[in-house]
Amino acid sequence: MRNGRTFSASEMLQCLRRLPNSFQLLETIARIITAYNADTEPWVVGYSGGKDSTALVKLIFQSLLRLENPHKGVTVIYCDTGVEIPMASALATQALGDLEAEAREFDLPISARVLSPQIAERFFVKVIGRGYAPPTDKFRWCTDRLRIDPVSRFLESEKVKSATVVLGVRESESATRNLTLDQNGTEDRFWKKQRGVANRRLFMPILDYSVRDVWLANLLVDRPRALRAKEVAALYASASGECPTVRDVKGAPCGKARFGCWTCTVAKNGVTLRNLIAGGHSCLEPLLRYRLWMEKARTNPRYRWRKRRNGGVGPGPMTLEWRRMALRKLLRVQEESGLPLIGSDELSAIKREWTVDDT
Numbered sequence: 001m002r003n004g005r006t007f008s009a010s011e012m013l014q015c016l017r018r019l020p021n022s023f024q025l026l027e028t029i030a031r032i033i034t035a036y037n038a039d040t041e042p043w044v045v046g047y048s049g050g051k052d053s054t055a056l057v058k059l060i061f062q063s064l065l066r067l068e069n070p071h072k073g074v075t076v077i078y079c080d081t082g083v084e085i086p087m088a089s090a091l092a093t094q095a096l097g098d099l100e101a102e103a104r105e106f107d108l109p110i111s112a113r114v115l116s117p118q119i120a121e122r123f124f125v126k127v128i129g130r131g132y133a134p135p136t137d138k139f140r141w142c143t144d145r146l147r148i149d150p151v152s153r154f155l156e157s158e159k160v161k162s163a164t165v166v167l168g169v170r171e172s173e174s175a176t177r178n179l180t181l182d183q184n185g186t187e188d189r190f191w192k193k194q195r196g197v198a199n200r201r202l203f204m205p206i207l208d209y210s211v212r213d214v215w216l217a218n219l220l221v222d223r224p225r226a227l228r229a230k231e232v233a234a235l236y237a238s239a240s241g242e243c244p245t246v247r248d249v250k251g252a253p254c255g256k257a258r259f260g261c262w263t264c265t266v267a268k269n270g271v272t273l274r275n276l277i278a279g280g281h282s283c284l285e286p287l288l289r290y291r292l293w294m295e296k297a298r299t300n301p302r303y304r305w306r307k308r309r310n311g312g313v314g315p316g317p318m319t320l321e322w323r324r325m326a327l328r329k330l331l332r333v334q335e336e337s338g339l340p341l342i343g344s345d346e347l348s349a350i351k352r353e354w355t356v357d358d359t
Contacts, residue, residue, distance in 0.1 A: 024208075024209070024213055025059070025213075025216065025217055025220075025221065028059055028205055028206060028209075028217075029059055029062050029063050029066065031190065031205050032059060032060055032063040032205050033063045033066060033067065035190075035203055035205070036063060036064070036067070036070070036072075037067075037071075039164055039203075041162050041163050041164040041201070042072055042073060042074075042075070042163050042164070043072070043073070043074045043075070043163070043164050043165075043166055043203075044075050044077060044151075044154075044155065044163050044164070044165050044166070045057060045060060045074060045075065045076045045077065045165075045166045045167075046077060046151075046165065046166070046167045046168070047076045047077060047078045047092070047096070047112075048078065048079075048092065048260075049078065049088055049089070049091055049092025049095065049232070050088075050168075050232070051211075051214050051215065051218060051232060051233075051236060052168035052169070052170060052206065052209075052214055053167075053168040054168075054218055054227050054229060054232055055168060055206060055209070055214045055215075055217040055218050055221075056166065056167070056168035056205070056206055057076055057099070057224070057227055058217055058218065058221045058223070058224060058227055058229075059205065059206070059217060059221065060074060060110075060166065061099075061103070061108065061110065061223055061224045062221055062223065064108045064109075064110070065106060065108070065223065070108060070109050072109065073109040073110075073111060074108075074109060074110050074111070074166075075110075075111050075112070075113060076096060076099065076110065076111070076112045076113070077112075077113045077114075077115055077151060077154060078092055078093065078096055078112070078113070078114050078115065079114075079115045079116070079146070079147050079150050079151060080093065080114055080115070080116045081116070081117060081122075081123065081146040081147060081260075081261055082116060082117065082122050082123060082124075082146075082343075082346075083123045083124070083146075083261040083262055083263045083341075084260065084261060084262070085260065085261070085262045085272065085273070085276070085284075086262070086283075086284075086339050087235065087276075087281060088235060091228065091231055091232065091235070093114055095226050095227050095228060096112035096114060096226075097112070097226075098224075098225075098226030099112055099224055099226040099227065100112050101226070102223070102224045102225065102226045103224070106223075113154065115150040115151060115153075115154050116150060117145060117146050117149065117150050118149075118150075118153075119345050119346060119349050120349060121145045121146070121149065122146075122346050122349070123142065123146060123261065123263055124330065124342055124346055124350065125346055125349045125350055125353065126141075126142075126145065127294070127318070127323075127326070128323050128326045128327050128330070128350050129323070129349055129350035129351075129352070129353030129354065130317065130353050131305070131316075131317025131318040131319070131320075131323060131353075131357065132317065132318070133298045133304070133315070133317070133318060134263070134265040134294045134295060134297075134298045135264070135265055135266050136265065136266065136298070137266055140266060142261070142264075142266075146261070155200075162199035162200060163199075163200055164200075164201050164202075164203050165194065165200060165201070165202050165203070166202075166203045166204075166205070167202055167203070167204050168204070168206055169202075169204045169206075169207060170204075170206060170207060170208075170209050170210075170214070171207055171208060189207060189208075190203060190204055190205055190207050191203055191204075192204065215233070218232065218233070219233065235276075237279060260272075262284070262287050262291060263291055263294070264291075265291065265294055265295040265298070268295075269292070270288050270291050270292055270295075273287060273288040273291065274288065283337045283338060283339060284337070285337075286332075286333040286336040286337045287333060287337060287339070287341075289333075290329060290330065290333045293329070294326070297318070297322060297326075298318070301315065302319075303318055303319050303321070303322035304316055304317070304318060304319065305317050305318075305319060317357075320354060320357055320358060323350075323354065324354075327347075327350065330342060
């Protein structure tokens with residue numbers, strides 16, 4: 001607001017040009033336009049609803065607005081694991097539906113897809129049904145099953161022989177991220193090869209962005225309005241970060257106060273849930289208690305088989321006793337919170353798994 005009125009789009013752009021680092025946004029748009037025009041592959045954009053992927057989609061939208069006739073489609077994908085933090089997931093899925101409508105308004109070839117893991121691969125089917133121990137930093141089975149595999153299946157099912165995957169990865173996120181990017185470098189720092197996939201490249205146009213640059217893009221770039229940057233910023237007031245939709249190499253876990261799965265037992269003590277509760281989301285209190293209980297139970301020998309399924313020595317799956325207790329507790333948490341946490345299809349899959357281990 002200025003003198004009680006809202007800035008127009010042209011005034012906002014003039015303001016943007018005068019701000020420190022604003023040239024970087026214009027430079028990024030030019031980078032995206034150049035890549036889009038030169039690249040013959042279809043684009044698949046990873047979106048998680050966090051600050052980085054929101055900025056990425058905004059800048060891609062702005063880039064296509066500047067083209068007279070965008071020649072190929074851009075598919076924005078969001079992977080709903082089934083255990084996302086509820087308010088972050090609701091914001092992301094609503095934003096994608098509105099994004100498609102806004103793209104049609106401007107005749108832009110942008111579509112959106114919400115992906116999800118197969119029922120047998122869902123978190124609660126694996127943990128409560130099959131008896132997988134809740135994830136740790138050494139046994140982080142969840143990211144591949146819940147996030148990476150659905151994206152791979154999407155690309156294969158659409159019969160995309162080759163594609164460019166566009167990500168909101170940034171070098172400044174962590175030392176580990178920098179290391180993995182350096183190990184997988186190409187001549188152009190914004191383009192990387194995806195390990196193990198010959199027909200897919202990664203394009204990371206905001207690789208050089210700082211956190212400040214990301215928020216500058218989110219809060220000052222007008223379109224698309226479907227991506228409610230102010231609401232994203234409000235969530236970040238109490239919790240920050242995001243889990244990747246597609247990753248290139250095995251890097252740091254999706255933890256440490258990141259938006260992602262409320263069940264995540266990789267990050268210690270459920271810091272993201274704690275912060276969101278402190279920020280006023282009291283409905284998450286039962287979820288936090290359940291998540292802390294899972295983290296504690298995984299190290300209790302009483303609740304683990306004495307052998308692994310392959311007969312090897314060491315703690316095996318969670319016992320049927322614990323799994324039945326875990327389901328009862330989960331259903332109670334669902335009732336107390338008023339949030340939909342598990343569906344009937346998952347309940348059926350869990351009971352099928354129990355039948356196998358109960359024989």
